[in-house]
Amino acid sequence: MSLQNLRHRRGILLCCCASIALVSPVLAQDAAGTRLSPVIRLPEITLEAAGTDDDATSIVAQEMAVGGKVATSILDTPASVSVITRAEIERRDARTLEDVLQYSAGTITDYYGTDDRNDYFLLRGFQASTYRDGITLGSMRGIREEPLAYDRVEVIRGANSTLFGVADPGGSVNFVTKRPRAERLRDFSATVGSHDRKELGFDVGDVLTPDATLSWRLTGRVKDAAREYDFSRDDAGFLMGGLTWQPSDVTSVSLIVDRLTQDATPNSGGYPRGGDYDRGLFLGEPEFNYLDVARNTATVIVEHDLGGGLTLRSNLRGSNTSDDYGYVYIAGEDGSFPVGRGYIATDGNAEERAGNVILQYDRQLGRIDSSTLAGLEYRDVTSRQTSYFAAATPIDPRDPVYSGRPDSLVPYLDRRGSTTNKAIFAQQNLSLDDRYILTLGARHDRLDLREESFIAGTDSRDDFAETSLRAALTWKATPELSAYASYAESVAPPAIGIEPERGDQYELGVKYAPLGMNALFSAALYDLRKTNITVVNTDTFDRELVGEIRVRGLDLEAKAELTPEVTLTASYSYTDSEVLRSDPVFGIDVTGNEMGSVPNHAASLWVDYRLAGAGARGDMTFGLGARYTGSYFYNTQNNNGRSEAALLLDAAYSYDITESAQLSLNVHNLTDEKHVVGRGSADYYNPGREIALTLRSRF
Template identity: 50%
Template sequence: MTRLSPSPRLARLMATSAATALLAAFPAQAQDAPAFELSTIFVESSGPGDADSETTVASQISSGSGLPNDILDSSATVSVVTSAEIERRGASTTEQVLQYTSGVTTDFYGRDDRYDFFKIRGYDATTYRDGLLIGDAFGGVREEPFAFDRVEVLKGANSTAFGLSDPGGAVNFVTKSPTGERLREIYGTLGSFNHKELGFDMGDSFGEGSPFSWRLTGKIKDGEAETESSNDDESFFMAGLAWRPTDYTTVSLVYDKLYRDGYPNSSGYPANGDEFDRSLFLGEPDFNYLDTDRDTLTLKLEHDFGNGLSFGSTARYTKGTGGFGYVFLGGTTGATTVSRYYFANASEFENLVVDAHLLYETDIGNVHSRTMVGVEFRDNYRENKLWYTAAADIDFTDPTYTGGLDLGSTAPYQDTTNKVQAKSLYLQQEFSWDRLIAQVGLRQDWIDQEQIYHIAGMDLPISGEFEETSLRAGLTYKLTPELSLYGSYAESVVPASFSTAYGYGLEPERGKQWELGLKYRPDGMRALFTASIFDLTKFNQTVTNPDTLLDEPVGESRVRGLELEAKAEINDQLSFTGAYTYLESEIVQSDSGGNNGNELPHTPKHQASLWVNYLVPGAGGRGDLDLGLGARYTGEYWTSTANTDRIDAAWVFDAAVGYQIADNTALRLTVTNLFDEQHIAQKGFSANYYNPGRQWSLTLNHTW
């Protein structure tokens, strides 16, 4: 298979049309890379007068079945984090956005900013943007939450609606796009570790009655991290243009640029029983970087033909580079000395994905039918290199730095090229009558993947072609207009993981899930309460070692659990978000047999969180005062499949205070880890890694 050059890829994206997408439905091959992109998820606003910027309680979703839906009508567990909730909690990273969501585990690798570290129901999570798949959260680009209007979290297997994904769940980021309404917002932030940040979000039409509208969003950040000799810099810019020639047609084009000069890792702390200050740096100042440079272009087309028939298509082209370099610790070599190792990564990636669908709605007697049929094409390419070599020992009582590593004169221990090309055909069907709603989905993927190992001047290719069919079926019964009971069965599939070290490769990882749940949305109050129980199984599983980034075989594993979640705005003054998760994981059959019966790593049995907001209305010359307090509990968990090291349970508290200075001007103070709780979050290579320490930020926001 020949790699497409950038210009033909871009031309194909700009020429996306129904015909182009439909041609993609026919069987073809695909190539996989650690990050790959996939099918469309359709998202509506929370409803009339119920915008995401105004409430923490969403009433409309689309990611439950692939069809736009009222949240009570979907036979899946979906949590929506609206922009209002993100703002009230002052969440500035993806992990912070998801910290108060049931079923999601975050912060299990300490203060490490290489990736978005989170799992859903015990498994690595798959991420999407506007329904097109980005890839695994682990090993991918850290997303910028300021770019998004909302974040949807789908729990459990659902390859039918989402495409190739893990059985634990998926996260869909919904991009800010031109709406045609006037929007003017700017902000400035000061914070811990010399943090300085400026941002803006502006949009409008090109004049009264104009069919064209625009939106510009961006931020620039300059800062340091809590560990010495670490940067936390970023620049982000996004521009969107929309054309609405009629009330039935919308065409939009969005470009964004993300650049990061960040903080790769704390280098770790000696595992000798002592507790160290988080600012202690035992790496190398000249070899401590995290670079991301990514460009993305997205084209969307929506058209309503009338009589229940509508068409939608989305295409995205992404190109970028990324990499990191740092020094991490090994074991002790003396009373006050530890060994060290250089670890580095460099990658280039290029992705194209096109999705198109037809949606038809009609009534058949007293049964309402909705049918969606769609096709998808994706072509992904990634080059990846990893370096690992010994560094000089260091005295942790009196650090003396010795310099960095010249990657140009050092051979990588792994040098690979990953390719995936896939063509997919999917069908979603929903029948609803009286109080009963039946949903079924079927998807067929034709995938051709290849991984080339570049070793000592030789190319060692491993490739495979396979077809996968995934099924989803769900049933919802409305016990009352406010209360629904649902049950579902869903399957998942992801392409094979290749490994020359472990000798496995071509068999895809498959998953299945059974789920039963309740959803309650009371009248007279903006609130949503959900409860679900589930049984997940994954076959042919591999687990990514967070230290080496290499996939290691597990075989078959199972997670059973319970999730409870509540989002409620009791009145104009009091609101809260609460969640509890119970997970019981087990390695049913490991490839070696030695880990049979063990629990999955980074999968605590118990997790709980609560965030409460209380608004003190202004009086006289005093503006509104918004008080927020949150608590997060993470139970103990193992650090690896061997179950030899366990992390203790911990409580972490967060807080936020907002003050309305004037009608359009507000000041907000956010503090994460309020009491500066310090505990070990991960152990690896005889070193310990602490959870993120206390950080504060003060933001002044103005709209007009």
């Protein structure tokens, strides 16, 4: 019986029973533990376990939770994958999704600096869609996710609509929600830091019944802080409660309810283009700079083993969101004073209902191990958005004088929209002698769109029927080494009257997970193309068509516990983007140009060194990180300048006061490096140095 899908994780493999059931130390649970979710398939045997990897203590993941709709070995997954575990998120004090993704291959983050309405990131040069437990959250939805809510963040690079449905071609980012566990959990933290940051967090849980069939978990955070510019605030709150019922080894039902709020300022206004200004300078309006976000979500996750190799899974989610903001932006060049300004505001709300039902059938057919996946998915979203504009008094950045709130705002957009998506999908995995794995997938989406414009007095409707395919072949050269070739398609979310953007990707990859070491090394070469693309004019906000863009590149990534004292995360990406064909964009010929915000080279390295305690002194861990981003054009027209190549350093230190208490110090942008990361009507700088001190207690 092959052991290659069970990697070494901080300990040896355990053997028990005459049937030789193999259980990893990381997956092992006592009789009271969670018993069904998720199912990890191996040749000839199925493992049922509480979770995929030891996300709380290790930066290395060997399994995926729902990135492929079912738990699966990363070594056998025919795609370029990164998993950022809870341990890594805490170690780097990652407070936003931009922070979480900073050390992942193929990823560019935070290219709009102090525009804090959204998390901005690109995968392989394109936008990427976000998901929660495999169900879509969308792309740049105006909600910054709370990392504390998740055990891990999984990144699948490149086109993959067959797995997740209508999605942007850059890739998919999947958040894996913390669920109740049949064990006692006590985790409390308090943080103080730069910009008057004060924060309290907790994550607690336990069983409710003597037989451990019912368990609960409560996770929360409250933050009182400012941003790095004057007259700012960055307050937030989050509370999530969950119940899990497991009456037997084959059934699990979880209910998770959470509320996320944000009371902040969305934007500094930017800085005159071509200048060099202090990050603390505020060129907006103190009385008109608000970001109010509230989201309520309820999720039900059901898993049931029907026997005979058949497993049922279902994930249902409902949410309602309000997202209101208003700020003043500037538009002007350095030295041409005063610079122009404008008020802009948006009031938005949305209701969403989404869910899926998935059947998985596993069967042994002689030398072939077969796993068949089929499912249905449904999503219905209704939204209302009203956006306003008004001219603002120009301002002199050398001596800013503020003029207050606008007397009136003129609506330039007032619309109500609805989208219904119904999908059917199937995937077939066939493994021959656990050496050759064939993966085939297909998905068909039907979308109905409606948009009412209350300004234009129109009511528009459209519908789309889109099919996406996926095919891959994986070769297990040894139990430690796999290579794959894959083809995958994507269909981006469409708009009424506009053909959906489509992506096609060819990829070759190799992965190595050495036995005897908790590590994973990967490399991937790809050719990704996207057609029917539109770009946004940052001055007029109009959209115009770009015919076809090609991105070719190389992604390298390593995560390894090299010794008991040293852990390493490293990545390098080479990205070559080119507009292959296009009509002129805003009168400018862009054929042959590079894509905006896409550098040719990007690299990162994080190293931790643990110094064991001696005598009364506890363990200490020293961490140092470096992030390199090469130069890139600010827009696809390549006529608005380009960024400087930049190297940023991060650092971390932790001290174990006792077995249950730890003090941590984190410094982002250690040298306070400053450069322009984005340019539209104004310049936006990268975040400055930030320091945080955290006291954490686990017992």
